[in-house]
Amino acid sequence: MRRRDALPDPEVDHGLRELEAALAGEPAADPQLTRLVADVRAAAPAPDPRFLASLDARVHAGFPREEDTPRRPSRRAALRARFLRPTLLAPSAAATLVAALVVVGIATSGGGDDRTDRGSASSSAAASSSDEAAKAGRTATMAPGAARDEAAPSTGPGARPAVRTQSAGTTAAAAVPMPTVPSTTPRKVQRAAELTLTPAPADVQDTADGVVRETQAAGGYVQTSSIRTREDGGTASFTLRIPSAKLDDTLASLSKLAHVGSLSQSSTDITAQTASAADRLSDARAERRALLQALGRATTDRQIASLKARLRDNRSEIARRQGALDAQRRRADLATVAVEIDSAGQAAAPKKGDGAWTPRDALHDAGRVLEVAGGVALIALAVLAPLAVLVGLAALAGRAVRRRRRESALDGAR
Amino acid sequence: MELSTSEPTTARFDALYRATASDVFAYVMTLVRDRASAEDVTALTFERAYRRQASFDPGKGSQRAWLFGIARNAALDELRARKRTTALLADPEDPAAASDATADHDDDAAVRRATVRAALAQLSPRERELIALKFHAGLSNVEIAKVLGISAANAGTRVHRAVTRLRKACHAPS
Numbered sequence: 001m002r003r004r005d006a007l008p009d010p011e012v013d014h015g016l017r018e019l020e021a022a023l024a025g026e027p028a029a030d031p032q033l034t035r036l037v038a039d040v041r042a043a044a045p046a047p048d049p050r051f052l053a054s055l056d057a058r059v060h061a062g063f064p065r066e067e068d069t070p071r072r073p074s075r076r077a078a079l080r081a082r083f084l085r086p087t088l089l090a091p092s093a094a095a096t097l098v099a100a101l102v103v104v105g106i107a108t109s110g111g112g113d114d115r116t117d118r119g120s121a122s123s124s125a126a127a128s129s130s131d132e133a134a135k136a137g138r139t140a141t142m143a144p145g146a147a148r149d150e151a152a153p154s155t156g157p158g159a160r161p162a163v164r165t166q167s168a169g170t171t172a173a174a175a176v177p178m179p180t181v182p183s184t185t186p187r188k189v190q191r192a193a194e195l196t197l198t199p200a201p202a203d204v205q206d207t208a209d210g211v212v213r214e215t216q217a218a219g220g221y222v223q224t225s226s227i228r229t230r231e232d233g234g235t236a237s238f239t240l241r242i243p244s245a246k247l248d249d250t251l252a253s254l255s256k257l258a259h260v261g262s263l264s265q266s267s268t269d270i271t272a273q274t275a276s277a278a279d280r281l282s283d284a285r286a287e288r289r290a291l292l293q294a295l296g297r298a299t300t301d302r303q304i305a306s307l308k309a310r311l312r313d314n315r316s317e318i319a320r321r322q323g324a325l326d327a328q329r330r331r332a333d334l335a336t337v338a339v340e341i342d343s344a345g346q347a348a349a350p351k352k353g354d355g356a357w358t359p360r361d362a363l364h365d366a367g368r369v370l371e372v373a374g375g376v377a378l379i380a381l382a383v384l385a386p387l388a389v390l391v392g393l394a395a396l397a398g399r400a401v402r403r404r405r406r407e408s409a410l411d412g413a414r
Numbered sequence: 415m416e417l418s419t420s421e422p423t424t425a426r427f428d429a430l431y432r433a434t435a436s437d438v439f440a441y442v443m444t445l446v447r448d449r450a451s452a453e454d455v456t457a458l459t460f461e462r463a464y465r466r467q468a469s470f471d472p473g474k475g476s477q478r479a480w481l482f483g484i485a486r487n488a489a490l491d492e493l494r495a496r497k498r499t500t501a502l503l504a505d506p507e508d509p510a511a512a513s514d515a516t517a518d519h520d521d522d523a524a525v526r527r528a529t530v531r532a533a534l535a536q537l538s539p540r541e542r543e544l545i546a547l548k549f550h551a552g553l554s555n556v557e558i559a560k561v562l563g564i565s566a567a568n569a570g571t572r573v574h575r576a577v578t579r580l581r582k583a584c585h586a587p588s
Contacts, residue, residue, distance in 0.1 A: 012570065012571050012574045013570075015574045015577070015578065016555070016570050016573065016574050019548070019573070019574070019577055023548070023549070023552070032581075033581075035526070036530070036577075036580070036581060036584065037549060039523075039526045039527055039529070039530045039584075040530050040534075040545065040549045040550075040580075041549055041550070042523065042527050042530075043527040043530045043531050043534070044436075044440040044546075044549070044550045045439065045440050045443035045444070045449070045452070046436060046439070046440070047435065047436055047439040047453070047456070048449070048453070051453045051456075052435065052436075054457075055435065055456070055457055055460065058457065058460075058461070059427070059428065059431050059460060059464070060428070062424070062464070063460075063461045063464050063465065403563070405494060406487065406490035406491065406494065407490070409490045409491075409493035409494040409497060410445070410490055410493060410539050410540060410543070411539070411540070
């Protein structure tokens with residue numbers, strides 16, 4: 001079986017050689033074939049001189065565009081302009097845009113571990129700056145129902161505790177507004193705070209010393225303390241009593257000692273309890289005055305002895321009630337601050353001074369940008385590659401169809 | 415005619431145009447068989463070639479074969495368009511050929527040319543195209559194969575077959 005593109009058979013080969021010789025005008029060529037070549041060439045249609053002159057001019061002019069309308073525009077070109085580009089380029093662009101948006105969305109919202117990292121990062125960002133932590137403390141203090149309310153008129157016996165919490169990674173809860181019942185008694189508010197510091201393992205002792213130093217500087221005292229240091233760090237816990245008026249400044253100072261892992265504050269209105277203790281003391285003192293008056297009026301020994309015994313009991317009661325009132329006042333005057341120092345949290349938290357943008361941060365950011373860009377490119381490739389294959393196949397098919405149609409046009413001609 | 419690629423683009427194209435204008439017209443005329451259409455197609459061929467000069471790759475064939483490929487596509491597009499619009503019941507007579515025959519009626523050469531024209535008219539369009547590519551355009555079998563998109567051997571066989579038929583038609587009693 002012969003292949004179509006195999007060498008021609010000897011007869012064809014010989015005929016072609018003779019033809020080539022005749023076309024080349026070789027003397028040895030077949031004279032009959034040479035004459036045929038000459039006749040066919042002589043019968044070749046010649047272009048009209050006017051047409052040639054016109055074409056010459058156009059060629060020399062470089063086929064200017066404005067004269068580019070001797071024929072109607074190609075139907076294929078029109079189809080391509082109208083349909084092919086919008087239908088192929090628009091979906092491609094749209095798919096790329098959607099892919100980019102998806103990737104940007106994923107990158108922005110974060111996923112899986114990224115979310116955790118981002119959470120801790122924002123937590124760090126919120127708490128790492130000592131100034132910010134101090135500011136947070138001040139903000140909490142200035143919230144309604146807190147220290148400001150100490151000077152405000154008392155809400156009366158129905159006062160409720162207002163608790164606010166601010167910690168790293170969480171926003172401060174809204175303070176519960178106090179009922180504004182008019183009262184002449186100044187309000188008493190008990191304040192408390194919990195602070196977690198995460199210093200470097202080698203800085204645990206220094207941080208603990210700083211806590212004590214700042215407490216004493218504020219006029220407070222260390223109620224309890226516990227410090228455990230190891231080679232790889234350590235922990236410490238303190239219960240501090242700080243004058244309520246200096247709580248905010250002290251928290252700001254303590255926050256500067258190390259990275260703040262968390263900070264929370266609370267305040268409880270104890271006006272009612274204080275007023276109650278004062279009333280009970282006042283009652284006891286009134287009773288003493290009545291007993292002393294009765295003692296002055298007593299005439300018998302038995303009456304005198306009985307009144308003296310009651311006076312002794314009353315003294316004890318006054319002392320006890322005075323102590324209770326003092327305790328209430330101390331609760332308002334001294335805030336309780338629980339400080340936890342733990343170097344273990346340092347590994348996950350940024351080091352001190354991370355507020356500055358370092359080359360390492362830049363490297364990390366650049367890596368992240370490349371990561372996102374790579375993701376975008378990958379998704380775009382995943383979308384565009386099949387599209388490109390389809391376009392390629394369509395182009396090939398279109399080319400084949402076009403070729404077949406052209407050939408059929410020749411077959412149909414006479 | 416192969417042109418040096420070091421020449422300026424306009425000069426190279428001008429040389430190509432001068433070397434092939436008449437041949438392209440003759441080839442296109444053979445395909446479309448209408449002088450006005452042939453002129454349009456010829457002009458379109460050179461315009462396309464001018465605008466696509468950068469797409470010519472010497473590694474894929476000669477510039478002449480490339481040009482005749484463009485001419486072929488343009489001519490076939492013209493035939494398709496003609497088929498869509500008006501079906502010609504008969505080919506219009508070529509006035510140039512008619513005047514030639516009239517003027518040289520007694521001339522033996524003119525008679526032979528008329529015989530050749532008659533023989534060509536008996537060939538199929540594809541055979542006429544092969545004759546035009548071989549005799550008017552002067553392409554080699556390899557170049558013809560490039561233009562037609564077939565193998566060189568197939569092109570040679572087809573050319574031989576077309577020439578054989580033409581010779582028979584010329585010698586056939588009219």
